[in-house]
Amino acid sequence: MSSLEVVDVTSTYLDHAATTSMYPEVFDAMRPWQETHFANPSGSHRAARVARQAVDEAREVVANALGVNTGDVVFTGGGTESDNFAISGSVRSRGGIAVCSAIEHHAVLDPVLHHGGVTVAVTQDGQVDIDNLRHVLESVIASGEQIAVVSVMAVNNEVGSINDIAAVAAVVREVAPEAWLHTDAVQAACWVELSQITGHVDLLSLSAHKFGGPKGVGLMVVSNGATPEPLLLGGGQERGRRSGTIDVAGAVGAATALQKTTSERDQTSQRVLALRNELLDALVHIEGVVETVSREHTVPGIAHICLNDLESEALLFMLDAADVYASAASACASGAMESSHVLSALGISDDLRRGALRLSLGHTTTSGDIDRAITEITRSIGLLRERRAARKQRV
């Protein structure tokens, strides 16, 4: 194993939208279920019943936090699996196509397009265009095609824009009453009261590691009689909706993290919002820095900026060297930064898109982090511009 000290006290981690550090109490809560109480909860002995109880309790905790029935909660292997289950499972179960917003995460967008689905335009602030949603649903239905599922993310993972899921639901229920409504709430968990979303949708996806839980654990709400076809067949666990030995520690970890996140959400949101605004206020003072979407419409955890004269890769390299960890768009399989489909759907110009920078804050972010980030980003932008000017003069 590598001995690299990757995230240490001197580094500034501003990539919480990619993943968060696990809460210590989550790790503590999970440990016994791997170590001493390791039995398979589907067994018929006492050790199994102990594990089963832990899963049942975890499911209750999750259901309470989300305001749904216990039986509606499915533990999956991650956010991507939950999204795929929602889209592919719905299309396979009902036929027809899926409809989603143009700025969905690839875990939604790719299965939607794979099954011949269509996308809905978004506003320049990164919210689904409600009129276009209505128009798209009406034209699909008019063409005689059936809509299996409509999927609109609660919060966008790149720019942090928040969708009004109630407004989305009103249109979907009116125009396409047969369609199931799914929301990818992966980026919402830390910042948005989820129980206010679950009431409007039939399917909802979460990923535990985005809110202080373990990686490789996803949550799925399957409610209102929706029956997406399972992706995995086998032992029939999770009421046949997700076969595979139940990850007891994972379920306990996800539940513990969600409970903590929910109870501390208001406080954390307020604190992080102030930090995020401080960060943005400082950055927009740098010449050429543009706030990508209006911050009124975003979650507290994401600050997204664009520069029209520099490239994300160069800036990220400089920040990396200064131990400031940030991101641009999503990375492709090779590790290269992909050109962002989100920014292009928002109508951001090519020049600005090439200079995108996402700084995402989380529960561990301190004001010291923000001070360091401001210093290093300012310094890096200055250095890159200086060197570029010097090169231009030479050549």
Place this chain on the structure above:
Amino acid sequence: MRVMIGMSGGVDSSVAAALLHEQGHEVVGVTMRLWGGESDTGCCSVSDVDDARRVAQQIGIEHVVFNFSDEFDEHVVQPYVDAHQKGITPNPCIECNRHLKFERLAERADELGFDAVATGHHARIGAHANGRLRLERGADLAKDQSYVLHMVTAEGLEHTSFPIGHMTKDEVREHAARLGLRTAGKPDSQDVCFVSRADGREHFLGNRIPLRTARVVDRDGTQVGEVPSVEMVTLGQRRGLGTPGGGPVRYVIGVDASSDQPTVIVGDADDLLVSSQIVHSMTWVDDAFEGEALAQTSAHGDPRPCQVTSIGEREVQIDWDLRSTRIAPGQSVVLYDPTNTWVIGGGIAQRSPL
């Protein structure tokens, strides 16, 4: 020195990175993501990136991936397709070196505060008596890559390093094996990296441009055969021309893809020989040159003696000492000094009149 080394995931750049690190330089490995489509090593050549990253980990240097796929498309893939459409035989590896490795990457390295860009090419950087740097052939003549590097200027060489240029391929592999690098036994890359071997060039081009049938005619215009796609025909080719068997061997001596009725002109072995060749888009490692030189017209072709005369802006005529085979238009012609040691410059072969 702070050196950025381009790591393709092959053995040469792996060892080059290791050598720089051993020499005490501050080294960062970079893999350029150039082609986003299917290739012989998976989509976006993911397995090559995996190899490069693992080697960097083993050596103990940082490794990053830069996405230059837009520039690759603009400067390499699209011109490659356009050239075929015009009946020209391009050299995409040279355009990649010109626009990506020694322009885009060099620019990025400079911007990030690096002193030099290194690559795993088999070529050496030497110096003239007056101290000016020059590009020399690699020590392993069978693997020499100075031909595809001819566009690097003396100024560029000051910020360039070819750490394995003094080694033979066997020595490179031995070094990789000694370090336990996973790329030690990896076969050399061949062909065009964005055209998968399984599907081939015709498939690649056919997906992007209409492939047109062409009449195959003699020099006097008599039709003697037909080819299904003029875009696939290369000067000097003698097979697949749809000509009847028996009789003298016919070679392609000209391709006219410009008109609505594309034509391939064939002739005998003597028709294939010319006494001179015009080369355009010349770049010089140092000063522009006229006089006695050796000209190499393919990556591993034999250099042949010629006289170089300037005939215009970045344009020269080379007169062969002995009549020489026609060069497919679009191919690079690289000039070496008469001792066959260093590169003078290079350019692109013009279509020769029949």
